[in-house]
Amino acid sequence: MGYELRKCLCNKTVILIILIFFVVNGLEASYKSLYPEKVYDTTTTETYKKLIDEAFENIDEGRDVYLSSIFIDRFYDRQITAFVYDEEQVGYETEEVAFVNYETSAMYGLILVAVIVIISIDLERKTRMTQIISVTEKRNGRIHLAKQLAIAAVVVFINAFLFIENVIVHKLVGEIDYGMKLYNIPGYRATLFNGSILEYKIICAIGVCVIEIIIANIIYILACFLKRNIHLIIGSVCTYVVLKMISDNIAFKNYPYSLFSFFKSKNLVKEFIVVRIGNGYTYYLWIALVFLFVVMLITNVCNYFMNKTRRSI
Amino acid sequence: MEENKMPLLSVSNVTKIYNEYKALDDVSFNIGAGITALLGNNGAGKTTLINGIVGLIEVNQGTFLLNEMDNAKESKEFRRHLGFLPQECGYYDEFTALQFLRYMGAVKNVPRKKCDEVIEKYMTRLKLWEHRNKKISKYSGGMKHRLGIIQAMLNEPMLLILDEPTTGLDYVERGIFSDMMREYAKEHIVIISTHIFSDVENIAENVLILDAGKLVCNEKFEKGASIIEKYKKYFEG
Ligand SMILES: Nc1ncnc2c1ncn2[C@@H]1O[C@H](COP(=O)(O)OP(=O)(O)OP(=O)(O)O)[C@@H](O)[C@H]1O
Numbered sequence: 001m002g003y004e005l006r007k008c009l010c011n012k013t014v015i016l017i018i019l020i021f022f023v024v025n026g027l028e029a030s031y032k033s034l035y036p037e038k039v040y041d042t043t044t045t046e047t048y049k050k051l052i053d054e055a056f057e058n059i060d061e062g063r064d065v066y067l068s069s070i071f072i073d074r075f076y077d078r079q080i081t082a083f084v085y086d087e088e089q090v091g092y093e094t095e096e097v098a099f100v101n102y103e104t105s106a107m108y109g110l111i112l113v114a115v116i117v118i119i120s121i122d123l124e125r126k127t128r129m130t131q132i133i134s135v136t137e138k139r140n141g142r143i144h145l146a147k148q149l150a151i152a153a154v155v156v157f158i159n160a161f162l163f164i165e166n167v168i169v170h171k172l173v174g175e176i177d178y179g180m181k182l183y184n185i186p187g188y189r190a191t192l193f194n195g196s197i198l199e200y201k202i203i204c205a206i207g208v209c210v211i212e213i214i215i216a217n218i219i220y221i222l223a224c225f226l227k228r229n230i231h232l233i234i235g236s237v238c239t240y241v242v243l244k245m246i247s248d249n250i251a252f253k254n255y256p257y258s259l260f261s262f263f264k265s266k267n268l269v270k271e272f273i274v275v276r277i278g279n280g281y282t283y284y285l286w287i288a289l290v291f292l293f294v295v296m297l298i299t300n301v302c303n304y305f306m307n308k309t310r311r312s313i
Numbered sequence: 314m315e316e317n318k319m320p321l322l323s324v325s326n327v328t329k330i331y332n333e334y335k336a337l338d339d340v341s342f343n344i345g346a347g348i349t350a351l352l353g354n355n356g357a358g359k360t361t362l363i364n365g366i367v368g369l370i371e372v373n374q375g376t377f378l379l380n381e382m383d384n385a386k387e388s389k390e391f392r393r394h395l396g397f398l399p400q401e402c403g404y405y406d407e408f409t410a411l412q413f414l415r416y417m418g419a420v421k422n423v424p425r426k427k428c429d430e431v432i433e434k435y436m437t438r439l440k441l442w443e444h445r446n447k448k449i450s451k452y453s454g455g456m457k458h459r460l461g462i463i464q465a466m467l468n469e470p471m472l473l474i475l476d477e478p479t480t481g482l483d484y485v486e487r488g489i490f491s492d493m494m495r496e497y498a499k500e501h502i503v504i505i506s507t508h509i510f511s512d513v514e515n516i517a518e519n520v521l522i523l524d525a526g527k528l529v530c531n532e533k534f535e536k537g538a539s540i541i542e543k544y545k546k547y548f549e550g
Pocket residue numbers: 331332336353354355356357358359360361362400
């Protein structure tokens with residue numbers, strides 16, 4: 001079951017990518033504090049805080065405000081709780097949602113899973129097993145199910161690791177007492193959630209896991225229909241973007257990414273790219289991912305033309 | 314019940330066009346149990362015909378019926394009775410031979426117990442049983458080929474189609490393979506496409522010859538005769 005997945009997980013490149021992900025995840029965990037107040041870079045924090053306060057004042061007084069995307073990006077560790085754009089005030093998020101969003105902002109696991117799914121499907125095509133399998137009675141029916149289960153397992157596994165790493169790093173660097181109630185964190189005073197920080201983190205992690213399983217399987221299904229790697233890459237990136245937009249729309253009633261306003265505003269698109277898809281390090285990871293596929297694509301195209309010339313000779 | 318009925322494959326008016334090139338041109342024939350040799354020069358359309366029968370490609374025109382089952386309309390039924398070795402077969406290299414065959418058994422919907430019996434029977438026969446726990450990546454070309462043959466026979470299909478099954482087999486293996494096919498063909502249809510005439514001369518009961526997509530010969534073959542002498546005209550350019 002999930003043979004390609006297993007093979008893929010033993011692939012050197014994939015192992016390297018996984019390691020990079022763990023390192024980046026650890027770095028990011030140490031850089032992002034769980035406590036909004038405990039940002040280590042105090043000077044910038046104060047400056048940002050001042051700007052934010054000003055922005056809030058302006059909102060309160062009904063004036064128009066614009067916050068740049070980079071600025072929001074820097075403040076992604078939850079000191080910003082309002083999103084404000086050129087002309088209109090577009091949305092607020094509650095403390096719980098802010099926390100969930102903090103937890104889900106990166107979704108490294110998903111990127112990793114997308115890479116694994118895509119590489120394993122590529123591997124499968126290279127084995128040319130499809131020929132003999134497609135003439136059997138069951139065809140791919142059984143295999144699909146097995147693979148989807150395997151993908152789910154990989155998602156859970158990777159997320160569990162990233163989660164544990166995250167918790168440990170936060171504990172070491174941020175000196176967090178996980179037993180503390182969530183409302184003890186200054187930034188989350190108004191929360192209605194009555195459990196400890198760790199409990200809330202676990203709930204978030206499970207939520208992330210479920211979302212990622214769904215997205216990964218959608219990518220897998222897409223991948224089965226799309227025969228070319230380039231379509232696969234575009235398809236999976238689009239899936240990710242669209243689903244992220246939809247989930248954000250569900251999470252925030254007034255969110256900037258309501259589809260209509262999204263396509264109306266350049267800034268929203270920019271912000272979406274930088275903050276949502278490319279949150280901090282994730283941005284570079286996406287670049288790396290795209291780079292990887294460009295390499296794959298180029299090799300494929302070269303192969304294609306080489307085969308073609310060979311045939312014509 | 315169905316198993317005991319004598320099988321019949323009828324191919325009627327099959328045409329396949331690749332970019333205006335007729336790879337198959339109005340091919341029709343009926344064949345029953347026994348070994349049928351499918352012959353023809355390179356590019357004559359053998360693989361195309363086989364791919365059409367097994368349903369890997371769609372033909373532009375024509376039908377394939379196996380005991381009245383249409384490979385397009387009742388394709389699942391059709392595939393249940395089908396065994397196929399492609400010209401170039403792919404394997405999961407990291408699997409052991411046994412794992413691979415069990416995997417194929419599972420997708421062919423063969424009950425596990427029966428599957429294991431069949432695997433043991435044919436692996437012993439083709440001298441692979443002692444290598445059953447070896448990874449396929451460590452198999453030689455000929456061993457892989459034999460594994461491909463076993464894979465095709467796992468569900469003991471009514472219609473067994475082998476596209477160049479003997480390439481890479483040594484002299485002894487060819488003998489074993491021929492005996493196995495002769496036995497199997499008593500109750501099943503076996504189609505063997507090959508360029509190595511000596512492999513089928515002693516076992517073939519029918520001969521089909523394709524030439525540039527046309528079926529130019531479809532007749533009973535007298536076992537032991539020499540194909541090249543009898544059908545020389547079809548194989549000289
Ligand atoms: N996918 C394809 N696209 C275009 N033409 C094809 C394709 N597959 C086969 N052909 C053409 O159809 C013709 C028949 O090919 P086929 O593979 O059936 O020959 P063959 O009899 O199996 O030859 P060989 O003995 O070399 O295996 C050839 O001229 C080939 O170039």
